[in-house]
Amino acid sequence: MTKPKKDVKFNHRERRMSNKSSMSDINYDSPTDERSPTRSNGAKSPTRNGTLHKERSIKEEENERPSFERTDTTASGWATENEDEKPQVKEPSEFEKKKQTFITRAIWTFVMIGIFFGSMFAGHIYIIIIVTAVQIISFKEVIAISNVPSRARSLRFTKTLNWYFLGSTMYFLYGESVIYYFKHIVLIDRVLLPFATHHRFISFMLYVIGFVFFVGSLQKGHYKFQFTQFAWTHMALYLIVVQAHFIMNNIFEGMIWFFLPVSLVIINDIFAYVCGITFGRTQLIKISPKKTVEGFVGAWICTIIIGFFFTNLLMRSRYFICPVNDLGANIFTGLECDVNPVFIAQTFHIPFIPHTWTFLPTHITVAPMQFHILAMATFASLIAPFGGFFASGLKRTFNIKDFGDSIPGHGGMTDRMDCQFIMGFFAFMYYQSFIAVHKASVGGVIETAITGLSPEEQMAVVKGLAQHLYNQGAVSSKVVEFLGENLQSALKKR
Structure with a gap:
């Protein structure tokens, strides 16, 4: 005769279920009773499967968390996912913005x-x-x-x-x-x-x-x-x-x-x-x-x-x-x-x-x-x-x-x-x-000579200026002679 095996899994489930009750444990047909008659004796629900068992375990673990962990909540009182992961960044006040703008x-x-x-x-x-x-x-x-x-x-x-x-x-x-x-x-x-x-x-x-x-x-x-x-x-x-x-x-x-x-x-x-x-x-x-x-x-x-x-x-x-x-x-x-x-x-x-x-x-x-x-x-x-x-x-x-x-x-x-x-x-x-004082400038004279005089006339201007400078004692006679000879040869080549 074989020795019967102990149902360890059943006892584990029963012990866990006895600690906390879920929303499905409530008898909606009898609002005065805390538990449904079918669940009070720890019988296995015919609709239970592996997935539901896993979800219930997760919910029970969440219910067992200390209440002080939920500090960041929305207007409804429940913490959002983003608020749990990222702390809120305090935006600078209007005074701080004006202060930074003034400094910049x-x-x-x-x-x-x-x-x-x-x-x-x-x-x-x-x-x-x-x-x-x-x-x-x-x-x-x-x-x-x-x-x-x-x-x-x-x-x-x-x-x-x-x-x-x-x-x-x-x-x-x-x-x-x-x-x-x-x-x-x-x-x-x-x-x-x-x-x-x-x-x-x-x-x-x-x-x-x-x-x-x-x-x-x-x-x-x-x-x-x-x-x-x-x-x-x-x-x-x-x-x-x-x-x-x-x-x-x-x-x-x-x-x-x-x-x-x-x-x-x-x-x-x-x-x-x-x-x-x-x-x-x-x-x-x-x-x-x-x-x-x-x-x-x-x-x-x-x-x-x-x-x-x-x-x-x-x-x-x-x-x-x-x-x-x-x-x-x-x-x-x-x-x-x-x-x-x-x-x-x-x-x-x-x-x-x-x-x-x-x-x-x-x-x-x-x-x-x-x-x-x-x-x-x-x-x-x-x-x-x-x-x-x-x-x-x-x-x-x-x-x-x-x-x-x-x-x-x-x-x-x-x-x-x-x-x-x-x-x-x-x-x-x-x-x-x-x-403004409008008077002749060196640039103006050169511009007039270049745009308004022929090459021969320009050479004559140079010779005349050289002679004038010699008469004023600004240049020596050698400068006048040198310019005269070279300008004369330039005219013959043309």
Whole structure:
């Protein structure tokens, strides 16, 4: 007779089941009883299988966990899977965000000031590089506003044409400046002479090539968009590149004509903010709600007063008032030139003071530049801010806060230069109309001789100048004889 085996598995199940009950143990037919009669004696349920047994074991283990483990819960009181795995990261408060923005803005403000003054004192060529970089970045930011739809439409050559027109325009404008201010160098160089004499024609043909390429790239169904891009590019070229070209010319005429307009705009912007928050009440223009009439007028008065004394300081340095005749000069080496009469103090009679008022002066000694600064400060205060208003309207049209993020904490380069472009343009026109002294230059004489005289006539000019220099004692008779013999032999060979 065989010995019966012990049912170990059954006893294990019964012991486990006796510890905890599950949802299936409840007798729904008898709500007053805690357990169903069929389950009270520990009988095996006919519907139980391996899978259900495994699920119940997992649920029982979860029920046996200490309640303090569930700390992260949702609104319903149960912890989510992501909350169990990843702790919540506390976002910075609004005060901390503003603090970080202020710190970033302050750091980059000092960085820009350092770069600007370092370049200006290092020499004219460095400040020219800065202006060139500014106009390229500004052009890129303005064009980027309308370049998003072109990517969506997958139009080819749209961006390429924008940069091509920028390059051809800069070639024309920079060439004009180089030829005008350095013709005594360019026109005597054998390689550069053809480019100088035919510069405008070459520039025109470069533009025509871009124009033809644009017409050839037109695609059916996108005509309106492509012509809009064409007009947008030319608007950016005029408002940014052309005006930046005149700022470049201001540098060549003298550092003061570049630095002074830039400083007046910055001074006006600072005092417009100070006066606005101090006693500003009346809104100036709807497109820029924070601008007030009181701040606008107060900044005008402060800009005139500070500009008057600031100009007096700059006039004492020839590095600022002399035109560029040496691109290697810096603040330490300085420049030498015949000073423009506008910087020389003169005595003026005050006509509206009666002679009987002896307690008031009837004459004043001041440099004419101090009068000109009144006009420039007035333009920087009353007209230049409308360049900023124009930029604000443009940003509102495209529903953007800034033109870009080229300068951390400050937005885009265009946001900082919106008033500077029109102010630099005005400074050049005002200088050429009321201040510049127009006289013959070495470059002008050479240009006239090269373009207007035949080779024989040019040789005659050289002989005549040599004879004149000999009569003045500047050269010896050997120089005159040498030039006469060699020029005569050159004429015979022709």
